[in-house]
Amino acid sequence: MRSGSPLEKATGWRYQILATTIDTLSDVPGSHHPQFLDVLYRHRGGAAEQAVRTGKALGLGKLPSKCWNVNLGWILAAGIANDLHAYILLLGLREHPDLAAATPETLRFRLWHLPARLVHRARQRILKIAADWPRAQAFTDCWTRLALLPDPG
Numbered sequence: 001m002r003s004g005s006p007l008e009k010a011t012g013w014r015y016q017i018l019a020t021t022i023d024t025l026s027d028v029p030g031s032h033h034p035q036f037l038d039v040l041y042r043h044r045g046g047a048a049e050q051a052v053r054t055g056k057a058l059g060l061g062k063l064p065s066k067c068w069n070v071n072l073g074w075i076l077a078a079g080i081a082n083d084l085h086a087y088i089l090l091l092g093l094r095e096h097p098d099l100a101a102a103t104p105e106t107l108r109f110r111l112w113h114l115p116a117r118l119v120h121r122a123r124q125r126i127l128k129i130a131a132d133w134p135r136a137q138a139f140t141d142c143w144t145r146l147a148l149l150p151d152p153g
Helices: 006-011 034-060 068-092 104-112 136-147
Strands: 116-121 124-129
Touching: 034 068, 034 104, 068 104, 068 136, 104 136, 124 136
Parallel strands: none
Antiparallel strands: 116 124
């Protein structure tokens, strides 16, 4: 049984109101139709759904406590993790197409679980990555690009 108003049930049509600040694109044929805006918003919704999935994968789906203050700190940490994930993809992995749009799980298993040793020698830290690891170049490219960013503070 269809839900909706009596008019929708009688006509078989679904009515909705759409209010937007997006101007129609005058050079795109058909952009003045409401269906164009509906498709535009549905496409943007797909990006929002991906952001929700990423947020849940980075901790927003698992709040640790019934106490608001503890959950507030958890949400803050998950938001920072979400921002770091986005900036790593945008700034560090843009030239690696297999990782440029990776989910947190994909990055965790392909890039962050790294067969390497951290060696201290002559007051320097040296990361020795296994030579046969297939993602060594992607990791070093990402590390190099992110290390070249200026200090934000």
